[in-house]
Amino acid sequence: MDLVTIDDIRTAAERIRDAVVRTPLLPCPWADPERPLWLKPESLQPIGAFKLRGAHNALAALDDKTRARGVVTYSSGNHAQAVAYAAREFGVPAHIVMPDVTPQVKVDNTRAYGAEVVLVPIGERESAAYELVEKLGAVLVPPFDHPDIIAGQGTIGLEIGTDLPDVELVLMPVSGGGLASGIGTAVKALCPNAAVFGVEPELAADAAESLRAGSLVDWPIERRARTIADGLRSQPSELTFAHLRSVLDGIVAVGEDEIRAAMAVLATKGRLVAEPSGAVPLAAYLNRADELPRGRTVVVVSGGNVERTLLADVLRRDS
Known part of the structure; x- marks a missing residue:
């Protein structure tokens, strides 16, 4: 199986240069001085999440005739918004299949970008998308299981390696694995001494179990759907799992209350609005120090599309 390379990621960076925000590394003076911390706020992308990088790269890589047929995807929210945008x-037209438990803010945003949204039970989103591809003659743009998606997400790692070449630890969420695959590939190429760790919710820690087993382990969607981190309920594919085995130095899991607390820290100390999935890596930094290497750390805040009521509840509990 061919893995994405740093050259693929550099090509993606050129394709998406004018379409995405080159997010900064934000220093965190409130963090542990023995573990200097920077935040990579992908929540500041036009759609509020990193997914725009992979989606735009995938569409840009299509020839004009193929792209004009329209695109279809399935997503719990952020990839949906990215493809629509x-x-x-x-x-070109976009048809987006979304689980009927998707936060309303993500559904509304996807429709606002002009896409046709189809809501289905969470276990039917992939099959429904393939049915639409067949019916419409459109092109499937998967949320993570494609080299162009992985390369697009990898541009985050390219920026980290350029802006902080002496980084010692990079933390990012793991779900389908496209983000971690891309970032890990770039960071390992540019900063070979840096450790790359994935972070999952304990209630959706299938990737950690798979890595321990050495092969993909299936968790039923009902099991993964328990976590508040709605963007982290997917499982790696064979392609992304091959990347994760190649580039990850480790993976840790965090609890639901730890995720909520990390959202509050990002809002009150980092001045960033983060959805639960986007706060998962900071939850690991704050609560799993004994499982992680020490040193200069970058935490990827992957998205900020959160329901107002949930954010208000998180901040109320923290006050």
């Missing part, structure tokens, strides 16, 4: 930029 990118399709609007390219002037």
Whole structure:
């Protein structure tokens, strides 16, 4: 199986240069001085999450005739918004299959970008998307299981390696694995001495179990759907799992209350609005120090599309 390379990621960076925000590394003076911390706020992308990088790269890589047929995807929210946004930029139709338990803010945003949204039970989202591809003659843009998606997400690692070449630890969430695959590939190429760790919710820690087993372990969607981190309920594919085995130095899991507390820290100390999935890596930094290497750390805040009521509840509990 061919893995994405640093050259693929550099090509993606050129394709998406004018379509995404080159997010900064934000220093955190409130963090542990023995573990200097920087935040990579992908929540500041136009759609509020990192997914725009992979989606735009995937659409840009298509030839004009193929792209004009329109695109289809399935997603719990952020990839849905990314494909809808990118399709609007390219002037092509988009049909998005979303679980009927998706936070309303993500559904509304996806529709606002002009996409046709189809809501289905969470266990039917992939099959429904393939049915639409067959019916419409459109192109499937998967949320993580594609080299162009992985390469696009890897541009985050390219930026980290350029902006902080002496980084010692990078923490990012793991779900389907496209983000961690891409970032890990770039960081390992540019900063070979840095450790790359994935972070999952304890209630959706299938990737950690798979890595321990050495092969993919299936968790039923009902089991993974228990976590508040709605963006982290997917499982790695064979392609992303091969990348994770190659580039990850470790993976840790965090609890639901730890995720909520990390959201509050990001809001009150980092001045960033983060959805639960985006706060998962900081939860590991704050609560799993004994399981992680020490040193200069970058935490990827992957998204900020959170329901107002949930954010208000998190902040109320923290006050």
